[in-house]
Amino acid sequence: MxxxxxxxxxxxxxxxxxxxxxxxxxxxxxxxxxxxxxxxxxxxxxxxxxxxxxxxxxxxxxxxxxxxxxxxxxxxxxxxxxxxxxxxxxxxxxxxxxxxxxxxxxxxxxxxxxxxxxxxxxxxxxxxxxxxxxxxxxxxxxxxxxxxxxxxxxxxxxxxxxxxxxxxxxxxxxxxxxxxxxxxxxYNIPEAKLEEGTQRVIKQLNSRSKVIISGKTPDILKQNITVNFLHAAIEWNDTIGNTIFQMNITGKYICIDSYTNGSWIKLKRNDTNICYSHQGLKKNEEIKLILTFKNSSLCYILETKENVDENNVILDIPISLTQYIQVNNLKKYIADLIAIKYY
Missing domain, CATH: 2.60.120.200 (Jelly Rolls)
Known part of the structure; x- marks a missing residue:
């Protein structure tokens, strides 16, 4: 009060x-x-x-x-x-x-x-x-x-x-x-459920956290695989909430930026290090994305059966503010599309 x-x-x-x-x-x-x-x-x-x-x-x-x-x-x-x-x-x-x-x-x-x-x-x-x-x-x-x-x-x-x-x-x-x-x-009112591909972050993410996203790529690779780490939102929205970071994965590139107050932060600053190349994805391919966080940065590892791509990106919004994770255009093939681990 x-x-x-x-x-x-x-x-x-x-x-x-x-x-x-x-x-x-x-x-x-x-x-x-x-x-x-x-x-x-x-x-x-x-x-x-x-x-x-x-x-x-x-x-x-x-x-x-x-x-x-x-x-x-x-x-x-x-x-x-x-x-x-x-x-x-x-x-x-x-x-x-x-x-x-x-x-x-x-x-x-x-x-x-x-x-x-x-x-x-x-x-x-x-x-x-x-x-x-x-x-x-x-x-x-x-x-x-x-x-x-x-x-x-x-x-x-x-x-x-x-x-x-x-x-x-x-x-x-x-x-x-x-x-x-x-x-x-x-008592008898149904509890609201999240859509598949969205998970609530119950415990604050930090340098001892790891997020693992596993699934199959789309049948048609014209659609980006999108990973959103969100604050005050359960899905990406241009006017509601904040995007701690969004990762867009295409057949050849990974692009990462943060969104708040109606603007993409790196794009607004004219940063040149928004997109990074990787060794390529195939349709219907099993992938694993491993995300860790240290010293205000995001470290990602993208694994397929044939290749491993790794990079480190400075984040503009603290990862600790993340409340929901949303993944689009990745098909679930194991029990958990999104797994959060703490060490």
Whole structure:
């Protein structure tokens, strides 16, 4: 929990809001994104003329603290004040202003998007259990088992959500497994699974780590074999997350670069050491790619039955930030397409 408070000199100061935070390390294409139980503060305890709380689902891909964070979805619950709060008629919010507004925010465009208004299903002083689920093109929000609220969404992929924050006139927030009620709600909801060729990195990669990628080359070598080491993403995306490095393997070359803030780093610097030749690949050929990491560099060994190619490349983004590994256009022929070992 954190404190959220803005001080204005000479004005009445209300007690700082607590910020309840939940990091989401396991990114999801579908299923339960977050569940929590909490208690909305009673109107009689609120000194502000406006009572509200908000639930924010962030995509935070920062590798430097630049504060450019996308809000995949924000739910802002606004309450009509209780008649006994002591404010004058001028200070009251009219009944029509008691509502729920849902929207998204793009940091790159500095724009609020996809704003939707709903009747506020919550009253002040009420205990709540809220579950937010994702399915194709939609989020489903359910509060205390009432009618579902649907939020159509195509701006950010569901898997981009990696942090949830709740703040405002709300207390005693318990997330997911810390809530018995949430555990019961999520019990029968299928667990989100990664696509074949994608693996989550559970333990941080370092100089004592080794990643082994084994498979068969495509039937047609016109398609590159692509290996992505990703941060805040489960697949390569030109606007979401960061690419610690991408390795493109063609029939004759291996090209390596890192991607962040909409740019390929080495390409932008006009580096000449992006691509390296190798001894060639055949279609339907078994290959093994061994990757190790030391002193901010990547060492790769590409093995076939006939040849071995080896090289060392300086990385521009720390390998320790890797959260997912994605491999495209390599066919699995043994149990593990991607194996991660620690020594």
């Amino acid at each position: 954190l404190l959220d408070h803005t001080y204005f000199h000479g004005e009445h100061q209300e007690f700082p809001f607590l910020v309840y935070r939940r990091e989401i390390n396991k990114l999801k294409r579908y299923g339960t994104i977050v569940c929590f139980e909490a208690l909305v503060i009673s109107a009689s305890e609120v000194m502000d003329p406006i009572q509200a709380f908000r639930v924010q689902l962030f995509h935070d891909s920062q590798i430097a603290n630049n504060f450019n964070i996308d809000i995949v979805m924000e739910l802002n619950f606004i309450f009509e004040p209780d008649i006994n709060t002591g404010y004058t008629e001028h200070d009251y919010i009219k009944a029509k202003d008691s509502h729920l507004v849902i929207y998204s925010y793009s940091a790159k465009r500095n724009t609020y998007l996809n704003q939707k208004f709903h009747t506020n299903p919550i009253v002040a002083g009420m205990p709540i259990v809220m579950i937010i689920k994702a399915s194709e093109g939609n989020y489903t929000i359910n509060i205390n088992g009432g009618d579902d609220i649907y939020y159509p969404h195509h701006i950010f992929p569901h898997w981009s959500i990696n942090r949830v924050e709740i703040t405002g006139h709300i207390n005693y927030v318990l997330f997911d497994g810390n809530s018995d009620k949430c555990r019961r709600l999520a």
